[in-house]
Amino acid sequence: MNHFFARHLYLVDFTVASLGRRRGRNLGLFAVYVLLVFVLASVSLMTHGLRREAQAILESSPEIVVQRMIAGRNDPVPTGAVAAITGIRGVRAVQGRLWGYYYDAGMRANYTLMVPPDRPVESGAVVIGGGIARLRQLDTGDIVHFMAPDGRIVRFTVSGTLDSASELVSADLVLMNEGDFRAFFGFPADRFTDVVASVRNPREVGTVASKIALALPEARVVTRADMLRTYEALFDWRGGMVAVVLSGAVLAFVILAWDKAAGLSADERREIGVLKAIGWETSDVIAVKFWEGALVSLLAFLAGYVLAYGHVFYFSGALFEPALKGWAILYPRFRLVPEINGQQVATIFFFTVVPYTLATIFPIWRAATIDPDTVMR
Incomplete structure (x- = not known):
């Protein structure tokens, strides 16, 4: 050897x-x-x-997302859908969400405007992602102007920026108050962009999703596993x-x-x-x-x-x-x-x-x- x-x-x-x-x-x-x-x-x-x-x-995203589809396109979800999903056996909590896209013609960039469910934002204020802050050179206390779909120029005060640790999904995010969101987009008071639901037993997510699809035939039901597969x-x-x-x-x-x-x-x-x-x-x-x-x-x-x-x-x-x-x-x-x-x-x-x-x-x-x-x- x-x-x-x-x-x-x-x-x-x-x-x-x-x-x-x-x-x-x-x-x-x-x-x-x-x-x-x-x-x-x-x-x-x-x-x-x-x-x-x-x-x-x-991993912290909603277990189930319910969207309403009309002619193959997303359509606002009526508030009544929240009650319909809540009554399904196995559902723990249901919440309507408000979010939409805004194109900044001056910067040629798309932003995602959203009403955060767990982070209240004052009226007239916005919280912006790190990508928008760098692109438009904004800091806390600065004024930012957005053009509404009807041509109005709406003024907001930057009240903060989002944590850089989540910038993979928050770089283009703008968080705002619900009243400001509905007024900016002219969004009806009895509609949500989509509805999210959580399930009592994680092993029954697929079963509950199938029940929601049966209860709401016009809905598209997306689970967290579907989102993970899409990203992969x-x-x-x-x-x-x-x-x-x-x-x-x-x-x-x-x-x-x-x-x-x-x-x-x-x-x-x-x-x-x-x-x-x-x-x-x-x-x-x-x-x-x-x-x-x-x-x-x-x-x-x-x-x-x-x-x-x-x-x-x-x-x-x-x-x-x-x-x-x-x-x-x-x-x-x-x-x-x-x-x-x-x-x-x-x-x-x-x-x-x-x-x-x-x-x-x-x-x-x-x-x-x-x-x-x-x-x-």
Whole structure:
């Protein structure tokens, strides 16, 4: 056993010296390798982090959301629907919500105006998200003007900004008083935008949702699980789109790696011939080249992954922020919670390290089995 480890230790030492003799070529390959791992790991870490952030926020979202559909479009829900849902067995609490969209033509941004159910806002005041505060350079006590659908200019006082920890969903949010909301949009007093419900037994959410759908045939019933699946599909789609865009770079690396691994230079062939001539076995030559590929790929993988970790968790994934966060104008600012997913690490490792390392073996084996005199000539 000691002989085995000592043998491979000497082979690794020889491999390091061999890499140093072709420093320029190996450094170029190493840089491209690091860049590839950095890009793939950044997309993977950021997509996973955004998915976890969305899941954590949606854990406190309503268990059931009921919307009224007319001709395939959302329509205000009559207040009578609240009483109808309350009478369904298994429902614990029901509440109507008021929210809507507002387009700021000057900033070319969409805001979400909402009446918070658990945070009273004074009449004439608004609480804004961090994205709006940065976009319009607003602070507490400032005055903000919105144009109502009927052309009126309505003035509000900023009474506060929302916590940056929730900025994934609150960057474009404007919280206001119920009376101000109804007056601004001309919203009827006997209507809600939608209705949310909570269930006594979490395991019966699906059953209660089915009962609501039967009681209100014109309603669309959305559960928290549906929202979670939608967010997961959204981030998977965005991550996939970025990966498709980068597929050209991945293909270029594959070609470069294969050319490097399969296309032995004259110096490398001569070196193999000399080693065979002085008594090296074929297995020793293959082991050296295996260690050469393994060292380059492992070091590049570690360097690229560490850079990606810092890029995502300490610089908020600035290079891929527009593609993965997806806001047209208002980009939320928040720091993802650092986490390493073992499955993602293994996947990136398998698709970057393993192919290159294995690609070095066959051409070396073919050259190492040729007569040394033939190789050197």
